[in-house]
Amino acid sequence: xxxxxxxxxxxxxxxxxxxxxxxxxxxxxxxxxxxxxxxxxxxxxxxxxxxxxxxxxxxxxxxxxxxxxxxxxxxxxxxxxxxxxxxxxxxxxxxxxxxxxxxxxxxxxxxxxxxxxxxxx
Amino acid sequence: xxxxxxxxxxxxxxxxxxxxxxxxxxxxxxxxxxxxxxxxxxxxxxxxxxxxxxxxxxxxxxxxxxxxxxxxxxxxxxxxxxxxxxxxxxxxxxxxxxxxxxxxxxxxxxxxxxxxxxxxxxxxxxxxxxxxxxxxxxxxxxxxxxxxxxxxxxxxxxxxxxxxxxxxxxxx
Numbered sequence: 117x118x119x120x121x122x123x124x125x126x127x128x129x130x131x132x133x134x135x136x137x138x139x140x141x142x143x144x145x146x147x148x149x150x151x152x153x154x155x156x157x158x159x160x161x162x163x164x165x166x167x168x169x170x171x172x173x174x175x176x177x178x179x180x181x182x183x184x185x186x187x188x189x190x191x192x193x194x195x196x197x198x199x200x201x202x203x204x205x206x207x208x209x210x211x212x213x214x215x216x217x218x219x220x221x222x223x224x225x226x227x228x229x230x231x232x233x234x235x236x237x
Numbered sequence: 238x239x240x241x242x243x244x245x246x247x248x249x250x251x252x253x254x255x256x257x258x259x260x261x262x263x264x265x266x267x268x269x270x271x272x273x274x275x276x277x278x279x280x281x282x283x284x285x286x287x288x289x290x291x292x293x294x295x296x297x298x299x300x301x302x303x304x305x306x307x308x309x310x311x312x313x314x315x316x317x318x319x320x321x322x323x324x325x326x327x328x329x330x331x332x333x334x335x336x337x338x339x340x341x342x343x344x345x346x347x348x349x350x351x352x353x354x355x356x357x358x359x360x361x362x363x364x365x366x367x368x369x370x371x372x373x374x375x376x377x378x379x380x381x382x383x384x385x386x387x388x389x390x391x392x393x394x395x396x397x398x399x400x401x402x403x404x405x406x407x408x409x
Contacts, residue, residue: 138376145260145375202382203255203263209295210368211253214267216289220279221271228275 131175136160137168141177141191148190151180260375265368273359274337276366280355281306281340291316300324308334312342349377 131137136158143149143157155165169189172178176194180187253267269276279285283304291299301315301324313328326346333341338357344350351370358365372378 132380135376138379141379142260142375199257199382203257206263207253207255207265210255210265210267212292212294213289214253214269214366216292217276217279218269220285220289221269221275224275224278224285225271 131171131177134168134171137172140165140168140172140189144178144189144191148188151187151189154189257378258369261372261378263370263378265366265370267366269364269366270362271364272362273357273364276364277337277340277357281334290314297325306331306334306340308332310334349373349380351377 139158140154143154151162151165151169155162158165169178169180173180176192178189179192180189253265255263255265258264279289281304283302286304287299287302290302291297297316297318299314300317301313304312308331310331311328313326315324315326317324327344329343329345329350331340331342333339340355342353344353349372351372354369356367372381
């Protein structure tokens with residue numbers, strides 16, 4: 117299992133604590149976009165949007181690339197890795213629960229059979 | 238011998254599937270070797286729920302479990318963890334209860350909690366269980382994911398606080 121450091125946790129936590137930044141992530145989840153496009157969508161100045169993207173970039177949630185005069189933003193690889201790691205953790209929790217539940221279902225089944233046998237006797 | 242144990246492990250790990258169906262949905266599936274009425278019983282009777290909801294491997298212990306599996310009835314689970322002095326509480330209400338077929342409940346421990354639907358579908362003595370979690374928004378699921386990254390109870394607590402703040406912000 118991948119280990120995550122507290123610093124990394126804090127960085128994504130801070131990055132996600134802002135509604136605009138969460139909106140930007142959602143937007144980038146649909147399609148890559150330039151800073152100008154994002155600024156327009158969120159009714160912000162270019163500088164304001166640059167700051168938000170900077171925070172997301174530092175947290176590894178977004179990567180940017182400048183081609184000519186346009187800076188394009190896309191979801192960072194870390195974002196996708198984190199999602200996969202989280203889903204796997206969550207799956208393991210339920211797997212552990214369901215393994216116990218398996219035993220209980222088995223026990224109930226046997227008990228039911230035994231009760232039915234007793235009734236016939 | 239070793240190899241066969243490994244392949245058995247791989248098969249076991251395959252039994253619970255989870256998929257992010259959309260931005261706001263997670264879907265779990267698992268098949269149980271028993272009729273739906275017994276699986277349903279294990280989901281709705283507190284004395285049975287207690288025995289599987291906090292498996293040893295997760296490191297948590299179940300401190301309290303109150304379940305009133307009727308429409309409008311409420312439930313509350315409290316867990317303890319060695320790394321946390323405060324118990325973690327999970328609670329909500331049942332929105333739908335169809336015996337042996339369907340359970341729907343709310344998760345109200347956070348302002349952005351999901352609604353969980355569990356269906357039980359019986360086929361020749363086996364039960365296909367599908368658990369569907371619907372979050373109020375993609376952000377809610379994203380935040381849940383970011384917060385649970387470390388998986389530690391204090392992070393759950395931090396996340397709860399954050400969610401309360403976010404909830405207040407969203408209401409503006």
